[in-house]
Amino acid sequence: MDLKKSERANIENLRLPITLMGLLFVGSIVLASFSYQQGIQRELKADIGTNSADIQFMQDVKDQDAPPPPPPAVDVPPPVTEEIVEEENTEVEPTPVVQTPPPVDFGKEEVVVEEEIIDFPDVEAGFPGGAAAMQKWIGENVQYPQTAIEMNEQGRVYLSFVVESNGSIGGVKIERGVSVDLDREAKRLLRKMPKWTAGEARGRKVRTRCRLPINFTLN
Secondary structure, eight states: OOOOOOHHHHHHHHHHHHHHHHHHHHHHHHHHHHHHHHHHHHHHHHHHHHHHHHHHHHHHHHHHHSOOOOOOOOOOOOOOOOOOOOOOOOOOOOOOOOOOOOOOOOOOOOOOOOOOEESSOSBOOBOTTOHHHHHHHHHHHOOOOHHHHHTTOOEEEEEEEEEOTTSOEEEEEEEEOSOHHHHHHHHHHHHHSOOOBOEEETTEEEEEEEEEEEEEOOO
């Protein structure tokens, strides 16, 4: 005889697996719901923090970019221009009194007219007593320079001079000399000579130009 299982016995065997599967399904749904809610809360918190930082940054940028308010306008009064009135000078300057000094009497001014020097007069000027007397006078008055003696300087010094109308001698010049010391001595002798006899031209005494050699020799 075949044994037959009842349908109720089969259902009882399946109850436990079905219950476990139901619990597992419910737990999965609960766990998924809980995880979803936590994720949403994290996203909300992150969005709130980001939005707060963005708002704060935008507020800081606005605060930095905002220019300071302009200073209050100050009313400046227009400058007062004073009209300058030029007054005519009515004061009369006193006329300076210039006193003219009395004229000074200098007397009659003497005009000296220099006479002409004649090179070739009608009568030549000469030493008083002639050429021999002049040579004698030179020999008695000559002072031979010591330096010329030491240097053995000798020679003839040629001089030119002017015999004035009164016989005095001036304008002595060396035309050809020997040495500095002998030239100086020749000029000294000529200036020391006594007055000459003045030359004559057209019957009157005139200034004449004369030339004279003085010989220096060592004995």
